[in-house]
Amino acid sequence: MIEILLACYNGEKYISEQIKSLLAQSFQDFKILIRDDGSTDDTFKIICDFENKYPDKIKIIRDNVTCKSPGSNFFELLKHAQADYIMFCDQDDFWLPDKIKITFDEMQKLENLHGKNTPILVYGDAELVDENLKNPMGIFCGKHYTNFNKLLMRYCITGCLMMINKILYKNLGEYKSEMGLHDRWIGLYASAFGVIKHVPIKLMLYRQHASNVTSGLNNDVSSQKRLKNFIGSPLKKIKDYKNYSLNGLKAAELFKSMYAEKLKKYPEIEKYLNNFIWLYSKKNKFKLVRIFYLIKYGYIYRDFITAIKQIICV
Numbered sequence: 001m002i003e004i005l006l007a008c009y010n011g012e013k014y015i016s017e018q019i020k021s022l023l024a025q026s027f028q029d030f031k032i033l034i035r036d037d038g039s040t041d042d043t044f045k046i047i048c049d050f051e052n053k054y055p056d057k058i059k060i061i062r063d064n065v066t067c068k069s070p071g072s073n074f075f076e077l078l079k080h081a082q083a084d085y086i087m088f089c090d091q092d093d094f095w096l097p098d099k100i101k102i103t104f105d106e107m108q109k110l111e112n113l114h115g116k117n118t119p120i121l122v123y124g125d126a127e128l129v130d131e132n133l134k135n136p137m138g139i140f141c142g143k144h145y146t147n148f149n150k151l152l153m154r155y156c157i158t159g160c161l162m163m164i165n166k167i168l169y170k171n172l173g174e175y176k177s178e179m180g181l182h183d184r185w186i187g188l189y190a191s192a193f194g195v196i197k198h199v200p201i202k203l204m205l206y207r208q209h210a211s212n213v214t215s216g217l218n219n220d221v222s223s224q225k226r227l228k229n230f231i232g233s234p235l236k237k238i239k240d241y242k243n244y245s246l247n248g249l250k251a252a253e254l255f256k257s258m259y260a261e262k263l264k265k266y267p268e269i270e271k272y273l274n275n276f277i278w279l280y281s282k283k284n285k286f287k288l289v290r291i292f293y294l295i296k297y298g299y300i301y302r303d304f305i306t307a308i309k310q311i312i313c314v
Contacts, residue, residue, distance in 0.1 A: 002030040002100060002163070003083035007073035011091035012041040014207065017133075019050050021094045021204075023057065027101035032089075033080055035061040037073045043091075074159065074182040075175035084166050088159040088182070094133055094205040099124070103163040106199050111165065119168035119194030121186065123161040126206035133205050140206050146198065148191040149272045149298045151184075153248050154306070157196070159183035161203060168194060173258055178250040188255055192269045193262065242313045249280040272297060279314060290314045 004022060008015055022032055034051075036044045051058045061080050067073040074088060085107060087100065106122045114120065128137040145156040159182055168190060179185040190196050256263065256273055263270040279293050294300050294314050301307050 001083045002027075002085045002087060002104065003081050004030055004032045004087045004089050004100075005074060005077040005081065006032055006034045006089040006091065007037065007070055007077055008034065008039065008043055008047065008091040009037040009070075009073070010039045010041045010043060012039075012043045012046060014092040014131075015043060016046055016050075018089070018091055018093055018095070019047075019058075021096075022089065023054065024097060025095065025100045026097050027104060030057075030100060031083070032058045033061055033077055034058060035063075035073060035077045037067045069177075071180060071182045071185075072175050072177075075172075078169055078172065081169060085163055086166075086169055087163045090160045092207050093126075093160055094207065096202065096204055099203040100163075102199060102201055102203060106197055107163055107165065110195055110197055114195055116165065117167055119171065119190055120165045121157070121168065121190035121194065121196045122163045122199060123157050123196075124199040124201050124203035126158070126161060126204045127202050128208055129205045131207055133207060137208065139202065141198065141200070145301075146187075146191060146196045147298070148188065148269050149276070150301070151187050151191050152252055152272065152276045153245070153299055153310070154301065155181070155184035155187055157183060157187040158206075159186070160206070162186065164190065176254060178254040180247055180251055184251060185255075188251070189259075192255075192259070192266060245280055245310075245313050249277065252277050252280075282314075287314075 006019075006022075019032070022030075034047050036047060047058075047060055051060050061077060063076070065076055067076055078086075085104065087103070089095075103122050103124060107120060110120050110122065111118070125139050125141040128140050129135060130137075140158070141156075145151060145154060151157070162183065164186060168186070171193075172185060172189060175182075187196070252273055256277065263273065275293060275297050276299060279290055279297075279299070282290065291311055291314060294310060300310055
């Protein structure tokens with residue numbers, strides 16, 4: 001059994017189409033857990049209608065908790081998860097018919113190889129489309145960025161493309177604001193203590209619109225556009241990246257405190273974590289030394305724009 005966790009908030013415009021794409025999957029051994037975080041539009045009515053129509057497939061989590069962030073909302077859903085495998089679902093995308101089957105097949109192969117006691121994360125690709133699911137803009141994936149040192153700074157394994165097993169999600173801990181988005185924290189945990197596998201197959205349509213919490217347009221497929229944006233407002237982009245770096249530092253410090261004992265068994269991961277914290281907390285005031293560490297320990301990124309921002313902000 002697989003549980004799909006769908007976190008929603010004011011999603012009336014797209015959520016029906018998304019749920020229909022889940023119900024049309026070729027692999028049908030799943031249930032959908034939906035949690036609405038206090039929508040002020042018709043989202044709750046829409047999901048209630050689906051629950052009434054498909055009671056064996058859909059369950060709404062009803063509680064009095066207000067999360068006010070996607071990460072917290074998904075972690076609330078995690079409290080109710082019981083399946084051997086879970087997938088995360090945003091309210092505004094569209095899953096292609098074999099998304100569950102392809103991801104699950106790969107998960108089974110990895111569990112047969114590494115055992116069910118190994119935390120495993122499998123993820124695929126998505127096609128960027130406009131709000132009407134048309135006009136393809138490229139493929140979104142994070143295949144180059146699955147190593148722990150890279151994920152400390154930039155999370156590219158998007159939650160809506162993941163499947164994770166039970167041993168992974170039961171060890172993520174309670175949500176704290178320093179974690180940021182759920183997919184960042186899950187990617188860090190899987191990279192540090194388990195196995196991550198990228199499946200180079202398009203599994204869903206990743207809708208791009210004005211209300212996206214995260215945008216696939218920040219991926220490498222739009223490097224020319226990002227270069228133009230950077231040149232047009234470099235000070236703002238650098239300021240934004242400084243804030244992004246601080247968020248990465250907070251997440252790293254929390255990760256170290258939460259998993260201190262476990263990290264002793266993973267000295268290479270602990271080394272990357274400690275050096276990253278040292279680097280971004282700027283305990284050494286010599287800029288050239290920090291740049292050296294940025295390069296030596298592989299935190300620097302292969303795309304030119306990100307690398308420049310890292311060097312400026314470190």
